[in-house]
Amino acid sequence: MAPQDRLTAHFASVESNASKPQRVGPLLRADGLSISYGPQQVVSNVSFELGRGKSLALIGESGSGKSTIARAVLRLLPSGGRATGRVEFNGQDVLALPERQFRPLRGRAIGFVPQDPGNSLNPVRTIGSQAMEAAALLDEPHAAIRKAIILDTFAQVGLDNPQRVYDSYPHQLSGGMLQRVLIGLAVLPRPALLVADEPTSALDVTIQKRILDLLSRLQHELDISLLLITHDLAIAAERADSLVVLKEGTVQEAGKTTSVFSSPASAYAKKLHADVPALNPDRYAALRDPGFRLLNAAGTAPKIEVSAVTKAFTVDGKVLTAVNDVSFTVPSGTTHALVGESGSGKTTTIRLLLGLEMPDTGNISVAGEQLTGRSHGSLRAVWRHLQLVYQNPFTSLDPTWNVGQLVREPLDRFKIGTPRERVEWVREALANVGLGEHLISRKPGALSGGQRQRVAIARSLVLKPDVIVLDEPTSALDVSVQADIVEVLLSLQAKLGLTYVFVSHDLALVRQLAHTVSVMQRGRIVEHGTVGDIFDNPQHPYTASLLESIPSGIAGDARVSRLQPRRMISREKIA
Structure with a gap:
């Protein structure tokens, strides 16, 4: 059989299988699922159903049992883990199956998208060589056809140059591209169920939206059921048909998304709703009021002044301008946010502010002390009053x-x-x-x-200190823990008169926390103003695109309107 005919036969088989009569009843059903590690029970009597072609979100804080349930469904519990009860996939209790009988389901019928693409791909092997391992699940002996299917799948998940991605090593791709690769590898065998464990937690808000749109589109096009693991109620409400709210391994609430989201019945679900920044932008209004009064007071001296700062680096013989003519001021006792996608220049700007890098041009001063041109020894006196809270505790x-x-x-x-x-x-x-x-x-x-x-x-x-620089200080935390940290920061600011520079890709959190905002794109500030001005009336298209990417919690047909029809491979793809 010629390669072209094999390729055609593969997709004909996929379409034929999709059109076969399906079993009635849910695709996935958990009944009385309990999981323990030794004597400690971490999940207790959890039950839920996921219909064919539908989506269900498991939500809750760290330690609530979300990922443990996902591992039980995939039969990937670590050594010492034991699951009891029933987990039925397509009517079959997978917990009762021997490993050799379940193994053919994992990857083929049940796909998995892990949380961290950086730790899920081998850094010393090309993407193509690792994709070929996933393509082995297709039972397609012809290497040219397997590669063509991989390249088409990469194109289907929105990777613009599939061949370049195929030839690249993981470190040569961005986080968003790596996450698309993992999604592509998961859907390559056209599974009936896709388990996505926090698939966007480490991504910028715009990339997060693209990944979530991609998952929704693939679910719609390929009639895949989606089990979404997340701690963010707004994302769950926007993307899932039904929700299961977990706390300490037990179900607090379950039901249709619209009812759980709009009228949460349990105290824990209400707390989760209150802790989501996108749903409660004015939660800390009283704590921020002192800063707004200082911002509007006449004659308030700036604590930080950044004036016409530029910084370039030479990478592989090419000059890269990371920060280009950046200027902003931060009044004492207020919070200024730097927002933008990865690569926008936020991190380089704060390194310049901290004196860890020196600008090529421009000036930076903190509390009247000039930072530009000073020696490392003389900067020690400044650092006592200028401190940094890192991203990852x-x-x-x-x-x-x-x-x-x-x-x-x-x-x-x-x-x-x-x-x-x-x-x-x-x-x-x-x-x-x-x-x-x-x-x-x-x-x-x-x-x-x-x-x-x-x-x-x-x-x-x-x-x-007088000034604290906060570099994504809550990105590694659950929304409930994040809310506690934000309250601590704002209470301290109101009590001690601290000045903050806050770097974040979470615009909803910025709205809760900051007084003024600078929006950065490709090293430049494209828009600057108060939080109200920027969020309520953005003037720059880039700012508008960032704001549109904030999860709104709106569920239902709105997300389906973004879906595009599935594209098939043509024979001309193989020369």
């Missing part, structure tokens, strides 16, 4: 030190106070972020994600 804290040592280290390095005074200041800093003294002797591994980030904030506060 899991990697920014030394795992071998306890909380007391971590928070005290800046005092030790700057040789501030007596040993007795340092102990007292550590306790004061921990109290300011809502942490008790009983945590002082604990190491980061014994803390939750929210507690770790509070420690990182306490560490930045212990020097009593």
